Amino acid sequence: MEFPQQNIINSWLEENGDPAVTKLVEKNLAIANKIHELLEKRGLKAVDLARMLDKKASEISKWLTGTHTFTTKTIAKIEVALGDDIIHVEPQIKFVRVKIWANDEQEEMQFQASEIFTKGTDFPKAS
Amino acid sequence: MNDSEISLFEEFVVFHGKQNREKLQHVLSWIQTIGDKYGAQNHLFRSEAFISDTAALPPNGKDRKPCFNESGEAKANNLRLYCLRANEHVVFLFNGDVKTANKAQKCPNVKEHFLLANQLTKVIDEAFKEGEIQWNDDLTLLIYSNDLKLYL
Numbered sequence: 595m596e597f598p599q600q601n602i603i604n605s606w607l608e609e610n611g612d613p614a615v616t617k618l619v620e621k622n623l624a625i626a627n628k629i630h631e632l633l634e635k636r637g638l639k640a641v642d643l644a645r646m647l648d649k650k651a652s653e654i655s656k657w658l659t660g661t662h663t664f665t666t667k668t669i670a671k672i673e674v675a676l677g678d679d680i681i682h683v684e685p686q687i688k689f690v691r692v693k694i695w696a697n698d699e700q701e702e703m704q705f706q707a708s709e710i711f712t713k714g715t716d717f718p719k720a721s
Numbered sequence: 722m723n724d725s726e727i728s729l730f731e732e733f734v735v736f737h738g739k740q741n742r743e744k745l746q747h748v749l750s751w752i753q754t755i756g757d758k759y760g761a762q763n764h765l766f767r768s769e770a771f772i773s774d775t776a777a778l779p780p781n782g783k784d785r786k787p788c789f790n791e792s793g794e795a796k797a798n799n800l801r802l803y804c805l806r807a808n809e810h811v812v813f814l815f816n817g818d819v820k821t822a823n824k825a826q827k828c829p830n831v832k833e834h835f836l837l838a839n840q841l842t843k844v845i846d847e848a849f850k851e852g853e854i855q856w857n858d859d860l861t862l863l864i865y866s867n868d869l870k871l872y873l
Contacts (some may be wrong), residue, residue, distance in 0.1 A: 602734055603756075606858065610738065611746055619750040627759055658764050662796070704761050 621662035625669065625680055630658050632676045646675040729837075730814040731804060741819060743842060744800040748778055752814075758858030760809035769803060769825065769835060775842045776803045777817070790812060801831050810861040844871045 607616065633643060639656040647654075656662060673680050727735070737745040739741040755761060766776040778801070801820045815838040822828035825835035848854045848871055855864045 602731055603753050605748070606734055606738065607749055607753060610742065611750065612743075615743070615746050619747060623751065623754050623759065627785050629763065630762075655764070659767070660759075660765055661747075662754075676800045 615685055619660075622663055625664055626658050626662070627659035628670060628680045631675075632678055632680070636676065641687065643672070643675065725744045729816040731800075733814075733816045737800060737818075741800050742818075744798050747798050747803055750798060751778065752812075759813045761806050763806070764807060766804070766806050769838070776804050776806050777837045778804060782815075798811075801825075801834070803834055804830075808860055809861075811863060813841070813845060835859070840873050844873060 627642075633639065640658060641651040643649075644651040644654045657664070669680055734745065734749070755765060759765070766778070769775045769777040775863075799820045800817065802817040803815045805815070807813065814833045817838075818830040818834055820828050820831045823833050828835075845854065848865075848869075853865060853869055856862075857864055
């Protein structure tokens with residue numbers, strides 16, 4: 595058996611699919627997958643999360659199938675229970691490029707995770 | 722199946738592409754995303770075992786599932802596609818229909834598909850045991866004769 599280059603699923607979706615539905619399904623699966631990862635990382639099972647949230651284990655299992663459309667309220671409760679964020683909507687700035695003048699020489703530096711702003715600096719000002 | 726020129730799954734797509742277009746898209750998008758990103762992990766499938774290890778897509782439940790809106794109201798997706806999850810890389814897709822009763826055996830729509838999927842799962846499982854269907858080295862593809870026929 596060779597892996598088919600074209601298959602009926604991709605063909606049908608290309609021709610008939612609603613991009614909004616595709617996006618919804620992708621998001622639901624991504625959230626479910628993240629919850630599954632967080633549970634595994636902490637050595638927890640669906641039944642443990644059920645206990646934390648006062649839900650039935652069967653309901654949590656169904657969440658993990660990736661077909662449930664979560665409300666932000668439910669996501670927030672899961673994030674609090676597991677102590678980690680499932681979704682990130684804040685701007686994610688990892689690198690800031692700045693130019694520094696020291697002793698009349700210009701240097702270009704890159705700071706990871708914006709540490710120059712979060713930790714403060716004592717760079718001498720250009721005169 | 723028998724002498725049909727199209728597979729059970731193709732019949733499913735053709736029929737529900739006309740009858741249940743939006744529900745079908747949820748199921749197909751879900752399969753596509755699983756195939757592209759996550760693999761057929763066990764927790765994504767719901768057991769529909771009767772005489773064998775048949776599963777169904779999507780998992781059952783109220784107020785969830787491919788959750789979509791009909792007349793502005795959230796509805797569960799009751800379109801069932803029966804399948805056999807062989808491993809994370811290979812899933813046999815059969816046929817299905819809109820489920821209208823709690824138990825598949827009691828639903829006039831899905832009963833036939835449910836029983837057939839279970840029978841097919843059983844003969845495929847036997848073909849694996851007999852070596853008529855084998856795995857490739859990295860367990861991502863199946864190896865079988867082009868003229869392989871399975872009998873119910």
